[in-house]
Amino acid sequence: MSAQRPRLLRRIQGLMFKLPLMISCEDFEDFILDYLDGTLPSRQKFIFEMHMKLCRECREYLEAYRTSLELAKSTAQEEAPKQPVPEDLIAAVLAARKG
Amino acid sequence: MDDLLTALQNGDGERTQSFVREHIGWMLAVSNRIMRDPHHGEDAVQNAFAKIFDKIGQFKGDAAIKTWMHRIVVNECLMLMRKLRRTQTVMVDDLQPMYDKNGCRIEEPWVTMETPESLALQSDTRAQVNKKIMQLPDNYRIVLVLRDIEELTTLEVAEMLQVSEANVKVRLHRARAALKKLLEPLMRGLPE
Ligand SMILES: [Zn+2]
Numbered sequence: 187m188s189a190q191r192p193r194l195l196r197r198i199q200g201l202m203f204k205l206p207l208m209i210s211c212e213d214f215e216d217f218i219l220d221y222l223d224g225t226l227p228s229r230q231k232f233i234f235e236m237h238m239k240l241c242r243e244c245r246e247y248l249e250a251y252r253t254s255l256e257l258a259k260s261t262a263q264e265e266a267p268k269q270p271v272p273e274d275l276i277a278a279v280l281a282a283r284k285g
Numbered sequence: 286m287d288d289l290l291t292a293l294q295n296g297d298g299e300r301t302q303s304f305v306r307e308h309i310g311w312m313l314a315v316s317n318r319i320m321r322d323p324h325h326g327e328d329a330v331q332n333a334f335a336k337i338f339d340k341i342g343q344f345k346g347d348a349a350i351k352t353w354m355h356r357i358v359v360n361e362c363l364m365l366m367r368k369l370r371r372t373q374t375v376m377v378d379d380l381q382p383m384y385d386k387n388g389c390r391i392e393e394p395w396v397t398m399e400t401p402e403s404l405a406l407q408s409d410t411r412a413q414v415n416k417k418i419m420q421l422p423d424n425y426r427i428v429l430v431l432r433d434i435e436e437l438t439t440l441e442v443a444e445m446l447q448v449s450e451a452n453v454k455v456r457l458h459r460a461r462a463a464l465k466k467l468l469e470p471l472m473r474g475l476p477e
Pocket residue numbers: 210211214237241242243244245390
């Protein structure tokens with residue numbers, strides 16, 4: 187496994203992200219939810235995508251975030267519970283209905 | 286449809302039984318996802334059916350009956366959680382992304398990243414993902430389950446939890462970030 191972004195590069199990027207139309211990785215993080223929901227206003231979307239082009243860390247982070255989200259969503263495809271529905275639960279529901 | 290509703294309202298035993306058998310499986314899956322333990326999951330389903338039979342006369346047929354029932358199960362789960370006082374705030378700070386003092390992200394480089402498609406081919410992926418979701422504290426897990434898995438809207442989740450939409454969004458993002466951290470070994474293709 188290779189090392190994290192070298193400290194010097196991080197310092198240069200830290201300065202660069204203070205320029206106009208630039209945001210820090212921390213600000214980038216706050217835009218992610220709205221970006222994925224498609225509700226980010228166009229100016230912010232431009233700034234967000236610009237940061238993504240310049241920052242490999244955030245690009246990879248977002249990709250992993252999306253993959254993780256896809257994996258979470260895929261658990262819903264489990265139509266039926268693994269164990270069959272307990273018969274006594276069905277009986278209890280029906281008994282309660284009869285009153 | 287009207288025929289079924291009438292039968293249920295009139296307490297037609299046979300139709301009621303087949304109705305319960307048709308729906309109880311997915312309802313239990315939903316409540317187990319929210320309640321996390323099967324015992325409370327079953328309690329919530331029982332409460333939900335009681336509510337459904339009680340309110341079936343008010344169902345207007347403007348939405349699909351399954352959607353209507355889904356909201357009822359979710360609500361019953363949340364009511365039960367409140368009753369069990371399982372809504373305390375637990376932090377997930379240690380699973381959040383890290384930055385240096387300039388606000389630059391500190392992220393372990395991704396040499397390889399598995400795709401959802403490649404992971405889907407592995408038989409136990411879903412179980413592993415489920416296990417990680419269950420590791421999230423309730424106050425974050427519920428928001429993620431309701432919005433990303435049960436596919437409710439932010440507004441619906443906010444109303445059900447009686448919090449603001451902004452609160453739901455903050456919690457959802459932190460829950461997703463925490464889950465991403467928990468799923469890293471799986472996505473990096475590293476055995477645990
Ligand atoms: Zn960045």
